[in-house]
Amino acid sequence: MTQVDTRAPVRARKAPQPSSPPARRKNRWRRGRILAGLAVLTALVTAGHSLLPDGGNLGGFVETFLPWSGLLVLALLLGALLRRSATALVATALPGAVWLAMYGGALADGSSGKGDLTVVSHNVAAANVDYAGTLKVLKDSGADLIALQEMESAALGEYRRGLASAYPYYLGGSTTDGLWSKYPIVPGGFVEKDGIQHIGTAARAVVETPKGRVAVYYGHLDSVRVTPRSGFGADPRNESVKALSAALRSEPEERVLLMGDLNGSLTDRAFDPLTEQLTSAQETAGQGFGFTFPAAFPMVRIDHVLSGGKLTATDSWLLPRSGSDHRAVAASFKL
Template identity: 50%
Template sequence: MTEPGQGQEPERAGSRAERLRNWWRPEGTWRRGIVLAVLAVLLGIVMLLHSRIPNDVGNLGSLLETFLPWFGLCLPLLLIAAVLRRSATALIALVLPVFAWVSLFAGQITDKAGAGGNLTVISHNVDADNPDPAGTSRDIVASGADVVALEELTSAALPKYRDGLAKAYPYHTVQGTVGLWSKHPMSDPQPVDIKLGWTRAMRAVVTYHGQPFAVYVAHLPSVRVKLDAGFTANQRDASAKALGETIAADPAKKVFLLGDLNGTMNDRSLAPVTSQMRSAQGAAGDGFGFSWPASFPMARIDHIMVKGVEPVKAWVLQPTGSDHRPVAASVKL
C-alpha cells in the first residue's frame, strides 16, 4: 500500500532534471525555435555591421541603410513568435537585435527640442506635378519661416510660387529648378555645379540682423530600385561628392544646407556632405522626421543641415500638394 501522493515529488523533480539534461533534443525548450534564434542573430548582425555591407552589387549597403530604422518592426514579430514557440533560445537571441536597434536609433525617438531659436528655415520639394502651387505657397507663408528653400520648381509653376510668396518674402532667387526665399536681405546668389549638366543646386548669403550666413539649396539626383540593377544611385553619389567638396571649401563660418538629397543620414554615400554638417533633425528633432512619401512617410530624404550654428528644434510640417512633406528647423544664431 502507498500513501496518496507518496513518490510524486521525486518524480516531478526527476522530470525537471531530465528536461535540463536533454536540452539538446529537438523537443527541448532550448533547442526549440532554433530557426527564430538564427533569424534574430542575423538581424542583429546586419544592423550592427550595416556599414560593412558592400555597395559593389546593386548598392545593397546604401539600400539597407536607407530603410534601416524599419528593421525595428521585425523585433516584436520575432518576440511574438518566440513566445508562441515557447523558445528560450529565440528569446535570448533576440537580445542582440534589440541592443543593435536601441544603439542606433534610441536617441532619435525622443523629443530633443529646446528653446531660444531666433531663425526658422524650411526646405520643401514642392513636386513638379504639384496640382496646387498656390495652395502650397499659402501653407509655406502660414508657417512663418524666415528662410524657405524650394526644390523641383518648374517653369509653369514658378510664377505662382513667386506671386504667392512675394509679400511675405521680399528677397528671393531661383537658380535652375531650386530657389530661395527670405524675409532678410540676400546677396551673391549663384548656381552650384553638382555634375549634372543642369542646375539643381545653388548658394546665396542671407544676412540676419547683421549676421551673414551661407545657404545652399540642393536637389540631388533621384535613385531607383530595379530588379536588374539594384539600388541605382551612382549619379546621386557623384553629385553628393561634388556638393560636399564645394561646402568644405566654403569660407563662411555659418553654413546651411537645405534640400532633397534623395538619401538618409544613414546612407554612407552621402558622407561627403553628412560628415561635415550636423542634421537639425538628429540634433533637435522629435522622432525620425520621415518626410517621404507624403501620404505615408517612410524615410527622411529632405534635410536641414547646419555648420557653425546651433539647432534648437526640428519638425515635419503637414502635407501640401507635394509628394514630399516640408521639413523645418529653428536655430540659434
C-alpha cells in the same frame, strides 16, 4: 450450464503524464532555433552594415532602410513568444540592444525651442496643383527662409506671387528650385559637377540676417532609380554629393545651411562626405526619424536641413501635409 467468458481482460489505460518541469524547460531551449539564427543575423547586419559590399549600391540601399530593422526585431520577439522559445527570446535581445544603441536617441525630444532663424525646405512636387493649400502651409510655418524644389514654370509663378509680400527676397536655383527670404540675399553661384551646372547640383547664396551672414546651399539632387539591371541606381546622386561636399570644404562663411531634397537618407554611406562636415537638425533637435517620403505613408527621410559652423539647431519638425508627395521639413537655429 455455466458459460465461460473467453474475452481477453480489458487493461486499464494510464492517462498520459504531463512532462516534468525540467523537460518543459529543456523543450523551451530547443524550440525556435531558426528564429534565434535570424535574430543574430539581424544584429550582425544592423551593427556591421558598413561592412556590407556596395556592388550595385547594395550597402547604401540596406542603410537607407536600416531604422526599420526595429520592426524586424519586434516580429522576431512576437515569434519567440508564440513559439515559447527561451532561445529565441534571449537571441532577440541582441538585435534589440543594437537597435536601441544606434537609434534609441531619436525617440527622445531634442528640441530646446525657437531660435533666431527658422527655415523650411519643401519638394512641392511637379504634379501638385494645390498652390493655395501649399502656400498656406509654407506661410503658416513662420519661416524666415524657404527653399522649394521641383517647381514647373507655371508653379514658380504661383509661388513667387504667393510669397512675395512676406518674402521680398527671391533667388532662383537650378531649373526647378528657388529660395525665398525675409532678409537680403547675395547670389553665390552654383555647385558644379564635372564643370556642368544642372538639376542634380545645388545653388549657393548668402543671406544677411540681423545677426550675421549665413551661407545657404539649396537644391534637389539626382533621383535614385531601382532597376534589375543597375540595382540601387544612385551613382549620379552620389557624384552630386561629392561635388557638394567639395564646395562645402571651401566655404568661407562661418555659418552654413544645406536645405533640399537630397534623394537619400543620411544613414546611407554615400552621404558620409556631407555628414562629416554638417549636422542634421532632425538628429540634433528633433524627435523621431522625421520621415518625409512618400507623404501618405513616409518610410524614409530624403528631405533635409543640415548645418555647420556657428549654427546650433534648436528645433526640427515636419509641416502639415500639402498637395505634394513629400512632407515639408522645418528647423530653427541659434545664430
